[in-house]
Amino acid sequence: MEASQELHLPNYMKDDNTSQETNNLISSLPADKDFMGYSLYNYKGCWYYPNTLQAVLDVQDNFRPQKNDIILASLPKGGTTWLKSLVFAIVHREKYRENPQIIHPLLSQNPHDLVPFLEIELYASSHTPDLAKFPSPMIFSTHMHLNALHEATTKSSSSPCKIVYVCRGLKDTFVSGWHYKNMLHRTKMDQASFELMFDGYCRGVTLYGPYWEHMLSYWKGSLEDRENVLFMRYEEIIEEPLIQVKRLAEFLNCPFTEEEEESGSAEEILNLCSLRNLSNLEINKKGTTRIGIDSNVFFRKGEVGDWKNHLTPQMAKRIDEVVEVKLRGSGLIFQ
Numbered sequence: 434m435e436a437s438q439e440l441h442l443p444n445y446m447k448d449d450n451t452s453q454e455t456n457n458l459i460s461s462l463p464a465d466k467d468f469m470g471y472s473l474y475n476y477k478g479c480w481y482y483p484n485t486l487q488a489v490l491d492v493q494d495n496f497r498p499q500k501n502d503i504i505l506a507s508l509p510k511g512g513t514t515w516l517k518s519l520v521f522a523i524v525h526r527e528k529y530r531e532n533p534q535i536i537h538p539l540l541s542q543n544p545h546d547l548v549p550f551l552e553i554e555l556y557a558s559s560h561t562p563d564l565a566k567f568p569s570p571m572i573f574s575t576h577m578h579l580n581a582l583h584e585a586t587t588k589s590s591s592s593p594c595k596i597v598y599v600c601r602g603l604k605d606t607f608v609s610g611w612h613y614k615n616m617l618h619r620t621k622m623d624q625a626s627f628e629l630m631f632d633g634y635c636r637g638v639t640l641y642g643p644y645w646e647h648m649l650s651y652w653k654g655s656l657e658d659r660e661n662v663l664f665m666r667y668e669e670i671i672e673e674p675l676i677q678v679k680r681l682a683e684f685l686n687c688p689f690t691e692e693e694e695e696s697g698s699a700e701e702i703l704n705l706c707s708l709r710n711l712s713n714l715e716i717n718k719k720g721t722t723r724i725g726i727d728s729n730v731f732f733r734k735g736e737v738g739d740w741k742n743h744l745t746p747q748m749a750k751r752i753d754e755v756v757e758v759k760l761r762g763s764g765l766i767f768q
């Protein structure tokens with residue numbers, strides 16, 4: 434597929450919002466192309482499109498979280514939408530329980546509009562966005578590696594904020610990303626594109642890749658600072674949702690009370706945030722998120738092991754081998 438083909442392109446994939454200084458930096462960086470022919474640049478071990486890199490640099494220069502802020506970090510297609518809805522529902526649960534006449538925001542807004550991306554939304558449109566307009570505690574999200582995010586968070590004058598990370602087995606993540614790409618660009622790509630995308634993925638040349646480095650940065654960060662960095666896996670939320678929701682609430686210093694346990698508050702949150710519930714809402718079926726992406730592209734099957742329907746045994750073997758080698762010795766076992 435040629436980059437010149439007319440496709441629906443989100444801003445983060447473009448190269449029209451970079452400063453002269455960033456252009457100079459870009460010209461000195463290792464370059465490659467994604468499977469569609471769009472240029473990616475490697476900055477400090479991570480691949481970015483030009484606009485994404487610009488926004489990441491702006492986050493690093495200008496974003497200084499406060500102690501009570503919460504950052505939801507995720508591997509792209511690793512469970513971002515689910516984590517956003519769960520954390521929003523957990524953190525703001527009192528507000529909506531006390532005011533049952535207020536419609537819960539998750540019923541009228543896409544989770545991505547409730548928890549904005551730092552670099553894909555806020556710092557993509559301004560070097561210094563107005564963050565004061567968000568309710569406290571502020572919940573932000575990012576796909577940046579932890580070492581890139583730390584360039585901002587460790588420079589904050591206040592104590593460290595909480596960071597929750599979610600990722601998913603890399604074969605399912607790839608397949609989810611493939612479907613996302615087709616829906617995002619409103620096109621049906623062919624088998625050759627599928628294979629090209631897979632090759633780039635296994636080489637680590639994909640936006641925010643290599644994904645194993647992404648996972649490792651948060652894995653190590655969570656081991657070094659258990660109080661402030663929580664490492665979660667999509668599969669474990671699927672397997673034991675109640676345990677994981679409670680774990681999340683405890684980590685965020687808002688554990689479920691005994692009364693809430695008895696009244697089934699955690700179960701209610703899980704139902705509200707379920708794929709079935711969210712994907713059937715009008716707003717998520719027909720709406721468009723603030724960053725101009727159709728809301729429905731974030732919801733599909735949500736099945737563990739869907740890769741078996743798409744990858745050949747050879748492809749599965751290739752990615753398993755890459756991951757095994759890259760994660761070896763880290764203590765992180767993730768296929």
Ligand code: PAP
Nearest residue numbers: 509510511512513514515609707708732733734735
């Ligand atoms: P993003 O990083 O682009 O925001 P992200 O939300 O991480 O995407 O990934 C989308 C995947 O999460 C989809 O998986 P699938 O392609 O294998 O089906 C989507 O279906 C799944 N997903 C979205 N919302 C939920 C949810 N509420 N519960 C469980 N899975 C969900």
